[in-house]
Amino acid sequence: MGLGTRRRRIGALAAAIGLVLGLGTQAQASEREPTGPAQPNIVTALAYSMARPTVMPPHTNDWGCEPSAEHPNPVLLSNGTLVNSYADWAGLSGELADAGYCVFSANLGGAEGSPIQTVAPVAETATQLAEFGDRVLAATGADRLDVVGHSQGGMNPRYWIKYLGGAAKIDRLIGLAPSNYGTDLYGLLTLVQRVPPLRELVGIPFPAFNDQEEHSEFLADLNSGGDTVGDVDYTVIQTKYDEVVTPYSNAFLEPAPNVENILLQDLCPADRTDHLGITYDPIAARLVLNALDPADAQPPRCRFVPPVLS
Template identity: 50%
Template sequence: MLPWKRLIRPLAALLLASAVTVVPATTAEAADTADTADAPRWGSPRSSAAESGGGWNDYSCKPSRAHPRPVVLVHGTLANSVDNWLGLAPYLVNRGYCVYSLDYGQLPGVAFFNGLGPIDKSAEQLDAFVDKVLAATGAAEADLVGHSQGGMMPRYYLKFLGGAAEVNALVGIAPSNHGTNLGGLTELLKYFPGVGDLLSSSTPALADQVVGSPFMTKLNAGGDTVPGVTYTVLATKYDEVVTPYRSQFLNGPNVRNILIQDLCAADLSEHAAIGLIDRIAFHEVANALDPAHATPTTCLSVVG
């Protein structure tokens, strides 16, 4: 990938951070109905668009004996509960899983682009959503699959919000587990006074994911994992967002770290594609959810 292309997504994030600081309050009021007017500034509840169809978020679904745990999909930064999962959700539904996805980390007046609020508050939203899914399905535990921030944020829920008692497995696809330097872009922040404060105040999730942030320090203090949960990390060496890519890997028991190119050297997926369309990665997700029936993942898995 050409160097200038590596900067597109990080620069887009910075531009979004700038844009939300000038969104008039009246815009938020016009976009949200009266029932959300009294909601908290960060993470105001909104229904998932996927609830209306698409084969997932079907609350009448009952887990089967073959797949006894519902799967909760956790989108990434600047994504949402539908678009992030147009590939993986049907893939899992077609294999007999009860699949659910949530929206989290919403900003006032910013539609469509979620996962931007404080990550600890987003973890609280995930906690509530998992409770809802378990109540609806009657399952004792869920499995979580997340992309980017969505592969890392659940670790806060597992570690600090009691999630380990409700979760069997966490699969992170290109997760920002130890933060990112955005290909070195964050090193430039010190030369632009005020930009760091802009990120923290307007798009907290971006600031939380910078290497060495207070959030990252708290999340990873005392170890990456918690007992009772199995962890799988799927990374691509072409990742241009969570960099360096090996920072995505976890240390601890019950961890499997996978570089997708070790399974198929011809896989050229970068940060977005590995979560959106990469059926080689999807095959490994299925293996992680049902390790007793795992099958080898190869380049031919794209047609599986």
């Protein structure tokens, strides 16, 4: 990728974030809605959730759901930095429910009633996720649960696993473009860390950004002593067109018997999904279902999948 292309993509990403933040300041908390409709992509989901910041993805948080013998683990969805649960999961949640899973999700790491979520210090968000996971286990009576996370949401459960007892409660962790080894954001975020006033300017509203810079103290601690803990199975699903986790290989965990790293383009070169679009990618969705239920795994059908940012 040339420098000019990188700048255009960074500019488009910045514009998208600016749009989210600009709309977010105007959004008013509406009457709480249990769930919203399914969405075809993150753009429509984000637009829907701006006026309904507490809406949850379809078919989630049925506290009376009883896990089946075929799928005894409830699935907890963990969203990425800046976006809310609905924006990330308004497509995949329904597919998981249709496959017979009890599905749960929550807005964490952000101000209550705000469409902007998962921006608190990563450890704080992970702690909230662990507490929500305990609620899920108590309600369903399950012994363990599976976590499917996007971006930060695929990385921060590892803090839960390592420090908050999650190794005994999580069976599988499936990350879609997770920030396991952080990002330099094409060098921009790393540059910010070298200028204390800029670092503080970013860290006041969005501590999670600084925690996810690839050289951060948080990530150095999280990844010290090995990437995996206990008998949790880890799956990473990544796209080489990731414009947020850069380089894209920072998503992958160190090879281990309980780790599977999957690059979408190794399976389907026509898949052009990017970081923002991966939770709505039908090929990635099939891989998530396969990771949750390896005994019934099916090969994904290769097809063209467009990026959100081009």
